[in-house]
Amino acid sequence: MTTQDVRYSRLDPELRKAHLIEATLVCLKRHGFQGASIRKICAEAGVSVGLINHHYAGKDELVAEAYLAVTGRVMGMLREAIDAAQPSPRARLSAFFQASFCAELLDPQLLEAWLAFWGAVKTAQAINQAHDHSYGEYRAILAKVLGELAAEEGWQGFDGELAAISLSALLDGLWLESGLNPSTFTPEQGVQICEAWVDGLQAGGVQRFLRPVGVR
Numbered sequence: 001m002t003t004q005d006v007r008y009s010r011l012d013p014e015l016r017k018a019h020l021i022e023a024t025l026v027c028l029k030r031h032g033f034q035g036a037s038i039r040k041i042c043a044e045a046g047v048s049v050g051l052i053n054h055h056y057a058g059k060d061e062l063v064a065e066a067y068l069a070v071t072g073r074v075m076g077m078l079r080e081a082i083d084a085a086q087p088s089p090r091a092r093l094s095a096f097f098q099a100s101f102c103a104e105l106l107d108p109q110l111l112e113a114w115l116a117f118w119g120a121v122k123t124a125q126a127i128n129q130a131h132d133h134s135y136g137e138y139r140a141i142l143a144k145v146l147g148e149l150a151a152e153e154g155w156q157g158f159d160g161e162l163a164a165i166s167l168s169a170l171l172d173g174l175w176l177e178s179g180l181n182p183s184t185f186t187p188e189q190g191v192q193i194c195e196a197w198v199d200g201l202q203a204g205g206v207q208r209f210l211r212p213v214g215v216r
Contacts, residue, residue: 017065020045020052024066028116029109033063033123036116064126067117071134074105078141089149090198096145097194100171101178101187111179139164153202157211163201166209170197 023045027036038059042049056062078099085095099105120127143164150158174190185193201209 016055018069020047020055020062021066021069024062025070025113028063028066029112033116033120036063038062060120060124060126063117063120063124064130067127067130068134070110070113070117071130071137075134075137075141077102077104078138082141082145089145089152092145093149093198094191094195096142097171097191100175100194101190103187105175106178106182106187108179108182111176114179135168139168142167149198149201150206153206155206155210158206159209159211163209167194167197170194 020041023041024036026044027041030036031040036059038049038052041059041062042052045052052062056065078096081095081099082092085092104110117127117131121131122128139161143160146163146167147158147160150160171194174185174193177184178187178190
């Protein structure tokens with residue numbers, strides 16, 4: 001064990017985890033999933049390969065944990081925004097949209113990390129599971145608030161999960177386009193587009209998300 005390994009092993013477990021995750025994210029942004037080898041991550045973290053192997057079964061497991069750490073921070077920001085909003089469902093949705101287009105979530109480097117994660121989803125089971133977990137959580141947040149809106153509006157048979165899939169796809173597409181070309185639209189216009197989606201829902205588009213009679 002190297003001197004650096006000894007110092008690293010003495011850190012609080014959460015600090016060790018955060019240190020490795022940050023090194024992993026740097027390598028993913030710089031090299032992509034295929035190029036971000038364990039050796040490169042070790043070099044970035046300043047620790048030996050043996051030390052990482054002591055904590056993780058392999059690169060896939062480490063990248064999956066980094067994925068969950070990033071999505072955890074994003075979910076935390078979105079939840080905080082909703083919790084701080086006025087109690088009406090529409091105000092809570094608006095707060096979600098505002099947070100989704102804040103400067104931190106539109107950071108181009110965050111996009112690079114996401115692209116690396118997405119590129120690995122179909123090739124690594126651990127990362128696929130992390131993706132399913134994080135997107136399930138994301139859609140659940142939207143489905144809950146949309147369900148509250150449905151209850152307020154009296155929409156019987158509203159399929160909140162289907163509506164959440166639709167709205168999350170819109171948000172993902174806007175976020176990706178903003179990351180690839182920020183000049184396409186402003187964050188304010190991104191929020192405006194999402195608000196228009198909800199306007200359409202309230203103006204009659206909800207019919208597209210009502211379950212057939214007898215289906216739960």
